[in-house]
Amino acid sequence: MKFSRFSQFLFFLLALLFIDQTKAQNISVDTSLDAQQLVNRFIGAQNASCITVSNVAISGWNFSGNNPSYGYFSKNGSTFDIDEGIILSTGIAREAEGPNNTLQSNFDRSWGGDDDLIYTLNEAGLPTDNILNATYLEFDFVSLQSDKISFDYMFLSEEYRDSNCRYSDAFAFLIKEAGTTGPYQNIALVPGTNTPVTSLSINGATNCPRNTDYFGGFNNTISPTNFNGQTRVLKASATIQKGVTYHIKLVIADHGDANGLYDSAVFLKSGSFTGNINIGKDLTLDNEDPLCEDVPYRIQPIPDLGDASAQYSWFKNGQPILGIPVSQSYYDVVNDEGNFSVKVVLSSGCTLEGNVSIEKAPVAQVDASPIQVCDNDFSGNYAAKLSSFNGRIIKNFTRDFNISYSLTSGGAPIDQDVNFVFTQNPQILYVSVGAYSCTPTVYPIQFYFGTKVNFNSVSNVDICDSEISGSETFNVSDYIQSITDETGVVATYFDTEDQAKAGGNSTISSSQTITADRSVFIRLEKSGFCPNYKEIKFLFKQPKRSSLIKDEVICKGATIDLKAETDFDYYEWSNGVEGASANEINDVPVGDYWVKLTSNDCVYQQYFKISEAEEPVIDDVLIDGTTVTILVSGGTSPYIYALDNGVYQSSNIYMNVDLGTHIIYVKGADGCSVVAKEFTLVNSQNAITPNHDGVNDVIDYSSLLSKRDPKFEVYDRNGILIFKGDTNNRFIWNGTYNDKILPTSSYWYILEWNESGNAKRVQLTGWILLKNRL
Known part of the structure; x- marks a missing residue:
C-alpha cells in the first residue's frame, strides 16, 4: 500500500507534534548565555532597583561541541518543581534534559576542584578527597532595600542510588563582605543544621537514609530531568547590611570518583534572589511564644x-x-x-x-468535676501535693501549661509541691490554667474526702498443715476475696504497719511458708477509692492422726470393725459414713480406705488398707540324716510348726526324726490357715529272703522316687553289677539277676541321692545278706 502525498504530509505533521509534546515533558537547557546574562536572569529585571550586581564571573568546563557545564534552564511545560533559572553542573549542562534514560558521567582530567568548597567541607567535617569538576558562578551585590536575602534551589544527582553510601557530591552558597580576606559563610545548609547540602547529607537510600524530609525522591525513566534523584526545593538565606557590598560564590563539584563519574547539578530559581523584610517574629512552641486562643x-x-x-x-x-x-x-x-x-x-x-x-498555643481541656482526696499515709490528714492533680484536671496536660491553685479567685497561689492539708469536706480551690504567656482561665474545683476500700471483719485466717509436715506454703493473694468484698482491688503485702501506711511495692512475697503464726499487713487500693490496710494474722494449725486406725490383715472372706479415737470433731469415712460421733465403721471387707479426721479446725486425711491374709508357702524340707529343717515364706510371720500329729512349736527344726514318711504342718501368725507337706526319710534294709512268704521278699527303696538324682545298685563279691534301680523297677530288688534266683550269699549295695535344700549328696553303702530257702 502506498501513501498519498497528503497522507505523508499529515503523518509528518503528527510526528512533529509528537516530538514537540515529548520535548514539552522535559526541561530544556540553553547554554548560549554569558555570565552577565545568566545573573541578570537569575536576579530578575524587577529586582534591579533592589539589588545591584557587579563583577560577574563564571567558571566551569566546555566540552567538545560547545557543551559547557552551566546554562539557563526552563521547566518547558514539564512537572519540574522550578519554572526557570540557572543550572550549574559537574558535567554537560544540556545532558540534564530528560527523560532519565542515560548515565551522566562526564569528565576531563584537566578539570579540577575548588579550594573554597574544599575549605567549607573541611570545616563541616565532610570528606574532601578527590573534589573534582567544579563549576561556580560569582558576583558582587548590594542590597538597597533589605537586610536579608534568600534564594530557592534544588540539588539533583546521578549519585542517588541505593548502592551509594560513600560518594558525596556537594554544593555551597558562599557569601562574605566584598574586599575582606576572611572565610566565606555557607548558607546552603540542610535546614535546621550546619551541614552542607550533599548527595549524602540529604538522601533517601535504603542503606543510608539522611534528612529524608528534604529528599524529593528517586526519578523514574519518564522524569523531566536526566538525574537519578533530587531534593525538594530548598531555601538559602543570609542576614546582611543594607548598602554594603557582598561577594557571592555559588559552587558545585564531584566527590570521590577518580574519573569524575556520576554528575550532579544545582538548579537556582530565577527571581528568587530577593531581599527579605521583617513582618514580625515567629510565634512558635520552640520559642515558647505561640499564638494564644482568640488573640489576633x-x-x-x-x-x-x-x-x-x-x-x-x-x-x-x-x-x-x-x-x-x-x-x-x-x-x-x-x-x-x-x-x-x-x-x-x-x-x-x-x-x-x-x-x-x-503555631497555636495548646488550649487546655479542663475537667472541672469534683476530685477525691485521700489520707494516703493514714496520718489522719487528707493531704496531697496539688501538682499531682494537674494531669487529672487538664486532660491534655503538658509542661507547656501554667497552672496554679489558690483558696480564692485571684488569691495568692499555693505551693503545689508541698502537701496541702484539706480542712473542709468538700473544699473548693480555684485553679488557674493557661499555656505559655496566654491569659489563664480560672476554674473552681471541688475536692472531697474519698471513701476507703472496705475490709471484711476477718482478722485471722487458718493455715492448716494438712499433711502434718511441720510447715505449710500458701499464697496470700488467694485470701483477698475472704478479707474484702471489693472487686478490682490491687493488694500489696508488708512486714510492718509503717510499711503498709507508706505503700509502694510489697516488701514480702505473696507466697509464704510458715511453721508458726504469721502476721501480714495488707494494703488495698482501688480506682475511685482511697487506700486502706489491715493486719491479717495467718494462724498455723495442725490436725492429728488416729493411732487406732492402721493397715489390717483379715482372713479370706472375713470382715473387720474399725474404730478411731472419740476426741475428733468430725469424721468422714470413704465408705460414706460421716458425722461428729461416727468414729466407728463395721463389717469392713478387703480394700483401700481413708478417713478424714477433723481437729483443731483442720482436716487430716488418713489412708489405710484392709488386706486378705496370705497363706504361707512351705518352700522346702531339708533333711540331713534324721534332722529336718522346714523353710517357709509368705503369709504372716512368725510361723508355728507341727510334725505329724504333734504339738505346734515355734522352731522350724526337728531332730532324730524316725525313718519313713511324715507330714509337716505350718500355721501363720494370723491363724487364718494351715499348710502341710509330706516328706520321707529313707529306710535302711540289709536282709532279703525271697521265698514268697510275704516277709522280706524284696529290698524296697521306692522312697527314692521322691529324691533328686537317686541311685541304688547291688554288686556280688566279684564286683559284678547284678541290679540297678530306676523308675521302671521303682528301686525294688527281688533277689534275682537276669530273672534267675541267686544263691545265698552277701551282696554289696550303694545308695545315693540329693536331698532338697542340701548341697551335700547323701551316700549309703553296706552288705545285704540274701538267704534263699528254695
Whole structure:
C-alpha cells in the first residue's frame, strides 16, 4: 500500500507534534548565555532597583561541541518543581534534559576542584578527597532595600542510588563582605543544621537514609530531568547590611570518583534572589511564644516600607490567601497556624519577601468535676501535693501549661509541691490554667474526702498443715476475696504497719511458708477509692492422726470393725459414713480406705488398707540324716510348726526324726490357715529272703522316687553289677539277676541321692545278706 502525498504530509505533521509534546515533558537547557546574562536572569529585571550586581564571573568546563557545564534552564511545560533559572553542573549542562534514560558521567582530567568548597567541607567535617569538576558562578551585590536575602534551589544527582553510601557530591552558597580576606559563610545548609547540602547529607537510600524530609525522591525513566534523584526545593538565606557590598560564590563539584563519574547539578530559581523584610517574629512552641486562643496577631512589614503604591500578596503555606486587597499591608492571624508570607512589589518594581512561622498555643481541656482526696499515709490528714492533680484536671496536660491553685479567685497561689492539708469536706480551690504567656482561665474545683476500700471483719485466717509436715506454703493473694468484698482491688503485702501506711511495692512475697503464726499487713487500693490496710494474722494449725486406725490383715472372706479415737470433731469415712460421733465403721471387707479426721479446725486425711491374709508357702524340707529343717515364706510371720500329729512349736527344726514318711504342718501368725507337706526319710534294709512268704521278699527303696538324682545298685563279691534301680523297677530288688534266683550269699549295695535344700549328696553303702530257702 502506498501513501498519498497528503497522507505523508499529515503523518509528518503528527510526528512533529509528537516530538514537540515529548520535548514539552522535559526541561530544556540553553547554554548560549554569558555570565552577565545568566545573573541578570537569575536576579530578575524587577529586582534591579533592589539589588545591584557587579563583577560577574563564571567558571566551569566546555566540552567538545560547545557543551559547557552551566546554562539557563526552563521547566518547558514539564512537572519540574522550578519554572526557570540557572543550572550549574559537574558535567554537560544540556545532558540534564530528560527523560532519565542515560548515565551522566562526564569528565576531563584537566578539570579540577575548588579550594573554597574544599575549605567549607573541611570545616563541616565532610570528606574532601578527590573534589573534582567544579563549576561556580560569582558576583558582587548590594542590597538597597533589605537586610536579608534568600534564594530557592534544588540539588539533583546521578549519585542517588541505593548502592551509594560513600560518594558525596556537594554544593555551597558562599557569601562574605566584598574586599575582606576572611572565610566565606555557607548558607546552603540542610535546614535546621550546619551541614552542607550533599548527595549524602540529604538522601533517601535504603542503606543510608539522611534528612529524608528534604529528599524529593528517586526519578523514574519518564522524569523531566536526566538525574537519578533530587531534593525538594530548598531555601538559602543570609542576614546582611543594607548598602554594603557582598561577594557571592555559588559552587558545585564531584566527590570521590577518580574519573569524575556520576554528575550532579544545582538548579537556582530565577527571581528568587530577593531581599527579605521583617513582618514580625515567629510565634512558635520552640520559642515558647505561640499564638494564644482568640488573640489576633498582626503581621506587617517592620518598619513600614514607606511606599503607598506598593502591592502586597499574602500566602499561607505557599498558597495565596484570597480576598485581601493588594493595597493591604497587614494580615491578622486569629486562631490559625502555618507558614505565612508576603510578596511586596514596590512602585520601583523591586520585589521583597517576608516570612513568619506561627503555631497555636495548646488550649487546655479542663475537667472541672469534683476530685477525691485521700489520707494516703493514714496520718489522719487528707493531704496531697496539688501538682499531682494537674494531669487529672487538664486532660491534655503538658509542661507547656501554667497552672496554679489558690483558696480564692485571684488569691495568692499555693505551693503545689508541698502537701496541702484539706480542712473542709468538700473544699473548693480555684485553679488557674493557661499555656505559655496566654491569659489563664480560672476554674473552681471541688475536692472531697474519698471513701476507703472496705475490709471484711476477718482478722485471722487458718493455715492448716494438712499433711502434718511441720510447715505449710500458701499464697496470700488467694485470701483477698475472704478479707474484702471489693472487686478490682490491687493488694500489696508488708512486714510492718509503717510499711503498709507508706505503700509502694510489697516488701514480702505473696507466697509464704510458715511453721508458726504469721502476721501480714495488707494494703488495698482501688480506682475511685482511697487506700486502706489491715493486719491479717495467718494462724498455723495442725490436725492429728488416729493411732487406732492402721493397715489390717483379715482372713479370706472375713470382715473387720474399725474404730478411731472419740476426741475428733468430725469424721468422714470413704465408705460414706460421716458425722461428729461416727468414729466407728463395721463389717469392713478387703480394700483401700481413708478417713478424714477433723481437729483443731483442720482436716487430716488418713489412708489405710484392709488386706486378705496370705497363706504361707512351705518352700522346702531339708533333711540331713534324721534332722529336718522346714523353710517357709509368705503369709504372716512368725510361723508355728507341727510334725505329724504333734504339738505346734515355734522352731522350724526337728531332730532324730524316725525313718519313713511324715507330714509337716505350718500355721501363720494370723491363724487364718494351715499348710502341710509330706516328706520321707529313707529306710535302711540289709536282709532279703525271697521265698514268697510275704516277709522280706524284696529290698524296697521306692522312697527314692521322691529324691533328686537317686541311685541304688547291688554288686556280688566279684564286683559284678547284678541290679540297678530306676523308675521302671521303682528301686525294688527281688533277689534275682537276669530273672534267675541267686544263691545265698552277701551282696554289696550303694545308695545315693540329693536331698532338697542340701548341697551335700547323701551316700549309703553296706552288705545285704540274701538267704534263699528254695
